[in-house]
Amino acid sequence: MDNTGLNAMEIRNLTKRFGRFTAVDNISFHVRKGEIFGFLGANGAGKTTAMRILCGLSRPTEGEGTVAGFDINREQEKIKKHIGYMSQKFSLYPDLTVKENIRLFGGIYGLGDRKIKEKTVEMLDMLDMKDVRDTLAGCLPLGWKQKLSFSIALVHEPQIIFLDEPTGGVDPETRRRFWEMIYEASMKGITVFVTTHYMDEAEYCDRVSIMVDGRIAAMDTPGRLKEKYGAADMDEVFRIVAGRAKREE
Amino acid sequence: MWKYLIEKEFKQFFRDPGLPRMAVMFPILMILVFPFAVSMDIRNISLVVVDHSMSMESARLIETCTASGYFRLVTGCHSAAEAQKMMDDNKADAIITIDSGFGKDTGNSSGFPVGIKINTVNGTKGSLGSQYILSCIRKYLDDSGSGQGAAAGAAVQAAGTSAIPQIEVSEKYYFNEYMDYKLFMVPALIVIAITMITAFLPALNIVSEKETGTIEQINVTPVSKTAFIVCKMIPYWGIAFFILASCLLIAWAVFGYTCKGSILALFLFTTLDIVVTAGLGLLISNYSNNAQQAMFVIWFFAMIFMLMSGIFTPIASMPEWARTITYINPLRYFADAMRAIFLKGSSLADVWYDAAGLAVIGAGVVTWAISSYRKSGDA
Numbered sequence: 001m002d003n004t005g006l007n008a009m010e011i012r013n014l015t016k017r018f019g020r021f022t023a024v025d026n027i028s029f030h031v032r033k034g035e036i037f038g039f040l041g042a043n044g045a046g047k048t049t050a051m052r053i054l055c056g057l058s059r060p061t062e063g064e065g066t067v068a069g070f071d072i073n074r075e076q077e078k079i080k081k082h083i084g085y086m087s088q089k090f091s092l093y094p095d096l097t098v099k100e101n102i103r104l105f106g107g108i109y110g111l112g113d114r115k116i117k118e119k120t121v122e123m124l125d126m127l128d129m130k131d132v133r134d135t136l137a138g139c140l141p142l143g144w145k146q147k148l149s150f151s152i153a154l155v156h157e158p159q160i161i162f163l164d165e166p167t168g169g170v171d172p173e174t175r176r177r178f179w180e181m182i183y184e185a186s187m188k189g190i191t192v193f194v195t196t197h198y199m200d201e202a203e204y205c206d207r208v209s210i211m212v213d214g215r216i217a218a219m220d221t222p223g224r225l226k227e228k229y230g231a232a233d234m235d236e237v238f239r240i241v242a243g244r245a246k247r248e249e
Numbered sequence: 250m251w252k253y254l255i256e257k258e259f260k261q262f263f264r265d266p267g268l269p270r271m272a273v274m275f276p277i278l279m280i281l282v283f284p285f286a287v288s289m290d291i292r293n294i295s296l297v298v299v300d301h302s303m304s305m306e307s308a309r310l311i312e313t314c315t316a317s318g319y320f321r322l323v324t325g326c327h328s329a330a331e332a333q334k335m336m337d338d339n340k341a342d343a344i345i346t347i348d349s350g351f352g353k354d355t356g357n358s359s360g361f362p363v364g365i366k367i368n369t370v371n372g373t374k375g376s377l378g379s380q381y382i383l384s385c386i387r388k389y390l391d392d393s394g395s396g397q398g399a400a401a402g403a404a405v406q407a408a409g410t411s412a413i414p415q416i417e418v419s420e421k422y423y424f425n426e427y428m429d430y431k432l433f434m435v436p437a438l439i440v441i442a443i444t445m446i447t448a449f450l451p452a453l454n455i456v457s458e459k460e461t462g463t464i465e466q467i468n469v470t471p472v473s474k475t476a477f478i479v480c481k482m483i484p485y486w487g488i489a490f491f492i493l494a495s496c497l498l499i500a501w502a503v504f505g506y507t508c509k510g511s512i513l514a515l516f517l518f519t520t521l522d523i524v525v526t527a528g529l530g531l532l533i534s535n536y537s538n539n540a541q542q543a544m545f546v547i548w549f550f551a552m553i554f555m556l557m558s559g560i561f562t563p564i565a566s567m568p569e570w571a572r573t574i575t576y577i578n579p580l581r582y583f584a585d586a587m588r589a590i591f592l593k594g595s596s597l598a599d600v601w602y603d604a605a606g607l608a609v610i611g612a613g614v615v616t617w618a619i620s621s622y623r624k625s626g627d628a
Contacts, residue, residue, distance in 0.1 A: 055469050080471045091466035095264050096257065107253025108470045162469075 008033045008160050008191035009054065011072075014063035016049050023049040025214035026063070031207075033159075036182065036192040038202045038222075041211030042242045047195050048164070050211070054193070055162055056080045068159045081109070084153035088165035090145045092152060094138025098129060101137050102152060109156035123151050143174035150181055154190070161185065163194040167201065179204055199235040208234070210241045217241050250472065254480035262484050272446070276492045279442045280499040284431035287438075287561070291377045296320040297332045297341040302351035302362075310347065310363075313389040319381045332366075342368045343378050432506055436591040437560040439496045440522070440584045443489045444554070447523045448547055451485050452530030456543045459534075474622055482527050486520070493519050509594030517597070518586045521607040525579040528614035535621045554580040582606035 009031040016024040024046045031037045041047045052058040054067050056076035065072045068082040092101045099120060106116035124130045127147055132140065137148065146166060153161055163182070167175045179201065186192050194205065202208050202222060209219035218225060218241045222234055231237045262268055296314060300307050315322050323341055326332050335341040348362035365382055369375030455478075458464040467477060493515065500506040508515060530547065537543035555561070557571065558580035564572055575581045586603035589595035597604065 057465075057468055077471055077473075080469060083469070085466070085469040087462065087465060089462040089465075091462040093257070093261070093463055094461065095261050100257070100260060104253050104257050105470070107256075108250055108467075108472050110250060110471075 006032055008035070009065070009067050009193070011054070011065035012063060014050065014053065014065060014072075015061050016046075016053060016058070017061045022214055024053070024060075027211075027214075027216050029209060029216060029219060031160075031191055031193060033191055034186060034189045035206045036186050036194065036204065038205030038208035039193060039195045039211070040202055040208055040238060040242075041195075042245060045211040045242070045245070046214040047211055051162060051164060051193075051195065055083060055085055081156075082159050084156070084158040084161040086146075086149045086153040086161070086163050086166055088168040090142075090149060092137045092145070092149055095136060097134050097136055098124070098140070098148060099133045101148070102155065105152050106155050111156065119155055123155070127151055143170050143178075146170060146174075146178060147181065150178070154185060158190065160191040160193060163192065165195055165197060167196065167198065175201070199233065199238055202234040202238070210238060212242055212245045217244070251476060251480060254472065254476065255483055258480055258484045268450070272488050272491065273495075275442050275446060276439075276495040276499065279438045280435065280496050281503060283438050284434050284504075287434055291374050291381075292319055293321045294319055294342045294374065294378045294381070295323050295340060296382075297323045297326060297335055297344045299326060299329055299332045299344065299346045301349040302347045304351060307347045307351050309392075310351075310386065310389045311345075313392070314345070314382065314385045317381065317385050317388075319378075336366070336368050339368075342374065343382060345382065431504065432592065433588070435496075435500050435504070435506055436587040437584050439493060440558075440560065440580060440587050441555060442492050442496065443519055443522060444526050444580060444583070445551060446492060447485050447489050448526040448530045448551060449544075450488070450530075451481055451527050452534040452537075452543050452547055453540055454481060455531065455534040456537055456540050460539060475619070478531060478619075478622070482523075485527065486523055489519055489523050490516065506591075508591045510590035510596065514590050514597055514600075515587065518583060518590070518600075518604065518607070521604060521611060522579060522583045524611040525607055525614055528611060528618045529579075532614060532618040532621060535618065554578050557581070558584050560584050576606075577610065579607055579610045582610075 007030045009029075011030065012028045014024055014027050015022065027050065039047055039051065049058070053060050053072060056067075056072070056079040059076075060072060067079045070076075070078040070082070072079065093104065096104065102120045102123060103116055106119055111119065120133075124133050127144075129144065129148065132144075137145065140148065150163075150166065153163075167178055170178070175198070182192055182194070182204075194201075196202060205222060207219065207221050208225065209216045211217065218228075218237070220228070222237075225231075225237045226233065229237050229240050231240060298311055300311070311322070314320050320343075323335065326335065329344075329346060332341065332344045332346070336344060344364075344366040346364035346366070348364075351362045363386065365379060367375045367379045367382075455464070458467075497508060497512070497515070529550065533546050533550075534543055537546065557564075557567075557575050557578050559575065560580065564575050564581065567575070582603040586595075586600040586607075589600050589603075593599075
């Protein structure tokens with residue numbers, strides 16, 4: 001059956017080697033449109049490498065696939081136009097104000113001055129950040145920075161958003177509110193691809209995959225995974241699956 | 250897209266606590282302070298006179314020396330040993346010993362009764378000092394009557410028989426008539442200012458984006474690498490032109506120096522130099538993970554480039570192997586062209602060689618920089 005219309009991402013036999021080290025070892029998966037897909041794995045399991053390929057930052061050694069309908073080997077620049085990316089490290093410009101950061105990234109994605117103005121008003125309103133619009137982004141509290149990064153990653157209304165450990169280092173309340181934003185985005189039909197180390201967050205995902213030693217060791221909905229491994233929560237599932245890892249960090 | 254990136258660079262530049270001030274201070278410091286500091290004119294040479302003659306003539310010779318402005322007369326002493334002691338103690342740079350017969354037999358062929366001893370621990374100071382003393386003595390001889398003086402003048406130079414024909418050497422200096430070292434250094438200091446600014450700042454800027462992780466965020470956007478880098482360079486081009494213009498302005502307002510050639514040619518060479526140094530800065534930032542690394546490597550190259558550029562010491566007097574190295578030194582071409590245009594008024598046709606040198610090095614460095622930048626993006 002041809003699923004192209006339904007899937008935001010389709011990856012077949014993806015492999016990435018660095019010299020003799022195989023970081024990603026023949027993985028295949030697909031992500032449906034509008035889905036929240038949790039991409040789990042211990043440090044060093046190959047998550048980041050795989051994610052870099054999906055974002056068009058790196059080319060696979062072998063394998064093929066599409067992201068947002070574009071080929072991961074040949075159409076990296078087109079992929080970049082249709083995805084948003086937010087990393088665990090705050091990577092907006094700390095010496096630009098909130099408004100200037102929105103303007104810069106809006107401009108980079110080709111929004112145009114008028115559209116940027118509209119977006120800015122809308123975003124500041126939604127984030128409740130009107131009072132700090134002229135504050136340097138570097139001076140905001142961490143939780144605010146992450147909310148702002150997330151919104152800016154969505155400024156060009158991408159089809160897919162990649163979140164690389166988006167909630168690292170913030171308090172539980174802020175994390176909960178952050179996940180509300182993720183749900184809102186998902187409701188609008190944006191596909192969410194998220195990596196995390198918090199297993200309670202894994203429970204919020206529609207489906208999760210767990211990477212071990214460069215391979216996908218398990219992939220299903222959180223409910224079915226718990227059932228399969230006879231575990232009470234995702235934390236236990238993760239320990240059972242990832243505990244079989246042979247590779248050191 | 251370009252508009253927003255350039256706008257960002259300018260905002261960041263002017264928001265930086267140090268950079269705008271540095272861009273203003275740098276040319277001022279370079280042109281107002283350094284020409285004096287790096288001046289090779291030697292002054293205040295400590296001169297000791299051992300005068301055995303104590304005649305009118307010897308007094309006049311001493312006066313000629315002190316009047317030249319190069320010497321500072323240390324209290325005269327009366328024995329050669331005493332004078333030697335002063336030189337050993339570093340209190341004297343030069344000693345003139347005037348024999349008791351001075352003034353009476355300056356005309357005959359038995360030699361000139363004045364001895365000169367120079368401390369050459371500092372070679373430049375020593376050789377220039379002896380030149381100055383000789384020219385003072387020559388001046389004294391010229392002044393003290395034509396017949397006697399001319400014959401003695403010949404004696405100074407030839408120290409041989411009085412029968413040799415009289416040879417007059419007349420010197421005329423071209424382009425920098427008064428051998429003003431400051432005038433010679435001004436174009437070279439402009440070269441240093443521009444090179445330092447355009448090599449350090451873009452490289453540090455890119456490395457700092459690496460450190461904060463913002464470059465990663467830009468990499469996942471559709472911004473092309475070339476666009477990103479060119480937009481980064483543009484403000485520094487502006488700064489380099491600003492520095493060139495303000496240096497020329499200060500040199501004219503303070504020293505009265507004007508460019509003899511076309512100012513447009515100066516700007517053209519500056520543009521070529523920016524391509525080379527900015528490419529080099531970018532290349533280094535590709536291979537550096539933090540600011541310290543980049544700083545140190547650039548400093549290392551800047552040092553070599555400067556010392557081997559002919560800015561401070563003439564390339565022609567370097568040994569063969571060193572001269573060969575200077576061919577790959579962009580500063581050699583830039584400094585040579587800037588001096589030629591500024592001091593001699595050379596046209597582009599005269600310095601095409603320098604332009605070609607810069608262009609070739611620039612093409613090489615930029616190609617390398619861009620290809621290594623791609624590779625690092627895939628790591």
